[in-house]
Amino acid sequence: AQSVTxxxxxxxxxxxxxxxxxxxxxxxxxxxxxxxxxYPNQGLQLLLKYTSAATLVKGINGxxxxxKKSETSFHLTKPSAHMSDAAEYFCAVSLYNQGGKLxxxxxxxxxxxx
Amino acid sequence: xxxxTQTPRYLIKTRGQQVTLSCSPIxxxxxxxxxxxxxxxxxxxLFEYFSETQRNKGNFPGRFSGRQFSNSRSEMNVSTLExxxxxxxxxxxxxxxxxxxxxxxxxxxGTRLTVV
Numbered sequence: 001a002q003s004v005t006x007x008x009x010x011x012x013x014x015x016x017x018x019x020x021x022x023x024x025x026x027x028x029x030x031x032x033x034x035x036x037x038x039y040p041n042q043g044l045q046l047l048l049k050y051t052s053a054a055t056l057v058k059g060i061n062g063x064x065x066x067x068k069k070s071e072t073s074f075h076l077t078k079p080s081a082h083m084s085d086a087a088e089y090f091c092a093v094s095l096y097n098q099g100g101k102l103x104x105x106x107x108x109x110x111x112x113x114x
Numbered sequence: 115x116x117x118x119t120q121t122p123r124y125l126i127k128t129r130g131q132q133v134t135l136s137c138s139p140i141x142x143x144x145x146x147x148x149x150x151x152x153x154x155x156x157x158x159x160l161f162e163y164f165s166e167t168q169r170n171k172g173n174f175p176g177r178f179s180g181r182q183f184s185n186s187r188s189e190m191n192v193s194t195l196e197x198x199x200x201x202x203x204x205x206x207x208x209x210x211x212x213x214x215x216x217x218x219x220x221x222x223x224g225t226r227l228t229v230v
Contacts, residue, residue, distance in 0.1 A: 032217055034218075041226065042223055042224070043118070044206075049217075049218060051217065094216040094217070096214060096215050097215070098170060098214070098215065099164055099170055099210065099214060099216065100145035100169075100170070100206065100216045100219065101147060101159050101170045101216065102147070102206070104149075104157040105156075107156055107157075
């Protein structure tokens with residue numbers, strides 16, 4: 001069964017430092033991969049998605065992610081962290097013949113220190 | 115364009131009661147999915163409705179049910195509430211148009227259910 005693993009439930013960076021949040025999916029390539037962000041007591045906001053058109057995907061707020069089939073990874077990066085980036089981030093995949101269902105990783109909470 | 119609207123935002127219920135949550139998807143979106151989010155289990159898929167039919171179901175007991183109306187609005191119901199049902203319930207709206215894979219899902223703000 002398809003699964004998504006996010007390495008590190010908590011990541012802390014200094015303001016201005018590189019942000020790297022890790023996501024790995026299980027062996028079969030999913031049709032779509034997503035990164036969502038969630039602020040406290042809010043819903044999920046789509047940051048970016050991979051649709052096989054390009055392996056490097058740019059999203060909102062300066063985030064980007066690179067799809068690496070050989071590593072079954074879809075890590076999220078941002079060159080310079082901002083205080084407003086502090087939130088929880090979720091990696092997710094959609095599946096063939098599963099309609100609207102998404103499978104999520106456990107989430108990574110990002111803290112940004114001044 | 116209005117986003118996904120979930121009502122109410124907050125609910126407090128007593129064990130044994132039942133509760134109904136509502137979700138209005140983005141106009142034109144026919145797929146509505148529901149998720150339960152808890153600190154221990156993360157985001158878990160409850161079920162998906164498409165054109166008034168339940169198309170997918172997660173691994174939850176029968177106390178969790180839902181339905182979708184002809185205007186694509188959806189409700190989920192939890193009967194005989196347990197303390198462990200306390201969670202943030204999120205609704206996601208997708209266009210799909212009959213497609214078998216989700217290319218993008220938009221989420222509502224969620225309903226925070228507390229069972230006491």
